[in-house]
Amino acid sequence: MRVNKEELFDKVVNLSKRRGFVFQSAEIYGGFRSTYDYGPVGVLLLRNVKEQWWRSMVQFRQDVVGLDAAILSPPSIWEASGHLTNFTDPLVDCRECGSRFRQDKLEDPNNCPTCGSKASFTEARQFNLMFKTNAGPVIDSAAEVYLRPETAQGMFTNFTNVLNTSRKKPPFGIAQIGKSFRNEITPGNFVFRTREFEQMEMEYFVPPGDSDKWFEYWCKERMDWYLNLGMKADSLRLRIHDSDELSHYSRATSDIEFSFPWGWDELEGIANRTDYDLNRHAQASGNKLEYNDSGTGERYVPHVIEPAAGATRTAMAFLMDAYEEEEVNGEVRNVLKLDHRLSPYKVAVLPLSKKDELIEPSKEVLNLVQPHWMCDYDQTQAIGRRYRRQDEIGTPYCVTIDFETLEDKAVTVRERDSMHQDRVSINELVDYLSSRLVP
Ligand code: GAP
Numbered sequence: 001m002r003v004n005k006e007e008l009f010d011k012v013v014n015l016s017k018r019r020g021f022v023f024q025s026a027e028i029y030g031g032f033r034s035t036y037d038y039g040p041v042g043v044l045l046l047r048n049v050k051e052q053w054w055r056s057m058v059q060f061r062q063d064v065v066g067l068d069a070a071i072l073s074p075p076s077i078w079e080a081s082g083h084l085t086n087f088t089d090p091l092v093d094c095r096e097c098g099s100r101f102r103q104d105k106l107e108d109p110n111n112c113p114t115c116g117s118k119a120s121f122t123e124a125r126q127f128n129l130m131f132k133t134n135a136g137p138v139i140d141s142a143a144e145v146y147l148r149p150e151t152a153q154g155m156f157t158n159f160t161n162v163l164n165t166s167r168k169k170p171p172f173g174i175a176q177i178g179k180s181f182r183n184e185i186t187p188g189n190f191v192f193r194t195r196e197f198e199q200m201e202m203e204y205f206v207p208p209g210d211s212d213k214w215f216e217y218w219c220k221e222r223m224d225w226y227l228n229l230g231m232k233a234d235s236l237r238l239r240i241h242d243s244d245e246l247s248h249y250s251r252a253t254s255d256i257e258f259s260f261p262w263g264w265d266e267l268e269g270i271a272n273r274t275d276y277d278l279n280r281h282a283q284a285s286g287n288k289l290e291y292n293d294s295g296t297g298e299r300y301v302p303h304v305i306e307p308a309a310g311a312t313r314t315a316m317a318f319l320m321d322a323y324e325e326e327e328v329n330g331e332v333r334n335v336l337k338l339d340h341r342l343s344p345y346k347v348a349v350l351p352l353s354k355k356d357e358l359i360e361p362s363k364e365v366l367n368l369v370q371p372h373w374m375c376d377y378d379q380t381q382a383i384g385r386r387y388r389r390q391d392e393i394g395t396p397y398c399v400t401i402d403f404e405t406l407e408d409k410a411v412t413v414r415e416r417d418s419m420h421q422d423r424v425s426i427n428e429l430v431d432y433l434s435s436r437l438v439p
Contacts, residue, residue, distance in 0.1 A: 003325055009261040012320050013190050015334070019393050021045065021319065022191060034187040034195035041393050042315075044344035044374060046198070049315045050177050052341055053200045055439075056225055057175045064173035064202060065166045069154025071179060072135060072145050080284035081153050081277060083130060086248040090124035091185050102185040129182040131195075147181035152306060155203040156277040159289050170291055170302045171214060173204040177311060189262060191316045198311035205291070205302035208275065211251075214305045215272045219254050222270060222307045226256065226314075230339035235259045235321050236267075249276040256309075258317040267317055268309035275301040318342055322394065328419070336394030337417055343394040346373035346437050350386050352402040354379050362401040365411060365426060369399070372430060373437060391416055397433060 003011060016022040020039035024031040038046050058066050078084045090103040097115035103124045110119050131147040134140075148154070155162075155174040162174050177200045187193050206214045219238060226236055241253040249271070256268040278289040278301050290301045322338040340346060347369050351362035359379065366377050376395065378386050383400065390398050400412040410425045413432065424432045 001324055001326055003323060005261045008320060012323055015392065036191050036194060041344040045342060046311060046315045048342045050200060050311050052229060057202050063171060064175050065162060067155055067158060067174050067176045069158060069176060071148050073148055074145055076284060077153050077157060078146055080280045082248050083149060087130060087149060088126035088128050089185055091127035092121040092124050094120045095122060096120045100185060105186060127185060131181045131183055149182045150180050151176045151178045151199045151201045152203060156281050159278060171204060171206040173202045175202040191312050199308060200311050201306065201308040204305040206305060208300060208303045211272050211303040211305060215252055218305050218307050219270050222256060222268060229342060231321050249273045267314055268307060270307045273304040273306050275303050277304060333388060333391060335391040338394035340396040340437050343396055345376040345395045347433060348376045348378060348390045348395045348398045350383065350398055350400045351379050352383055352400055358401055361405055365399060365401055368430060
């Protein structure tokens with residue numbers, strides 16, 4: 001059963017801490033509100049989200065290649081991209097209590113949410129979201145560098161390098177997953193808006209006349225990705241930006257939004273960035289950034305369609321969408337009904353008892369399945385409680401070794417959602433699981 005929206009947020013935050021998905025950064029020092037650490041199961045969920053994105057955007061396509069560009073970058077990149085002037089949010093201060101807010105995110109722009117004062121805000125000023133630091137031992141303005149606020153620019157600045165080495169021609173894309181940093185005025189809603197986060201972005205370079213067609217294509221493709229990984233259709237929507245919402249580089253943008261406990265909010269933006277970025281970098285660097293077809297002699301600056309998703313935000317959305325509570329034998333069972341491709345562990349190996357005679361065959365079963373899938377092994381507590389723990393972290397299959405195993409060389413395999421149990425011969429276990437855990 002789905003949990004009502006009012007309670008869902010607290011339940012998922014609580015589960016995240018209790019079961020090791022997400023911890024507050026620097027918790028032992030009182031916590032650092034704007035960044036989070038991913039625990040033993042959280043890191044697996046996040047890796048799986050990124051892996052599924054990579055499979056669909058790179059592995060399964062011959063028209064997209066990967067990149068891993070640097071995080072530290074010189075001001076020239078951000079001057080050319082427009083981020084030094086335009087990557088700002090409107091900042092207001094409350095004159096009464098000194099709290100600072102992003103003006104466009106205030107529920108009531110005349111009421112301070114911290115102290116309740118009316119009409120106490122200063123005039124909004126534009127606050128640049130980029131983090132600046134210094135490279136090298138001399139701290140002066142010549143050594144200033146920025147932490148990238150998006151992964152995208154590395155794909156534009158490497159356009160010619162990739163074109164020359166990959167033998168691709170438009171339409172083709174460059175994909176990248178990596179950390180980005182934004183000095184958000186008001187981080188919040190758990191890992192939804194943080195100052196350090198991960199993005200999954202792809203820049204798709206197309207002939208200029210084809211950009212509208214490819215924009216539509218990528219909107220559909222990306223919606224299907226979430227649905228195919230089990231996100232509920234009524235949790236998702238595609239929202240077209242009004243013209244006054246468009247970023248400085250965009251001709252058209254649609255957001256894929258998720259129904260978060262606080263309302264619809266962005267998971268991913270799909271933008272038609274035109275030839276803005278390639279032209280800007282070409283002008284600023286003095287290098288031509290264009291496609292030259294040696295067969296037809298045609299030369300042009302490709303236009304760019306960019307599906308830009310947040311990995312950390314998406315992982316959180318999958319967690320919220322999958323969390324359910326059910327009543328089983330008069331008790332509440334919390335279960336993460338994650339698609340098995342996203343589940344942190346695919347298999348849990350559980351000896352029924354801690355007795356020595358069951359430990360050895362259990363370790364043998366573990367050794368058999370562990371090379372194929374991420375497995376958890378747990379031999380403490382009653383079996384019912386161990387099943388509940390695996391349900392709560394979304395493990396699709398629990399394999400139990402019991403005293404009969406010693407006789408029949410078989411194990412019990414329990415499926416998470418139906419709780420249905422099958423007796424499976426150890427010899428056939430890998431085949432049994434392989435047919436269900438399709439990557
Ligand atoms: N290159 C385009 C770009 O960066 P964006 O809409 O600013 O576009 C893309 O960011 C995605 O990155 C967002 O849809 C969101 O999922 C994620 N994202 C952006 N800022 C974030 C933040 N402060 N914390 C977590 N995720 C964030």
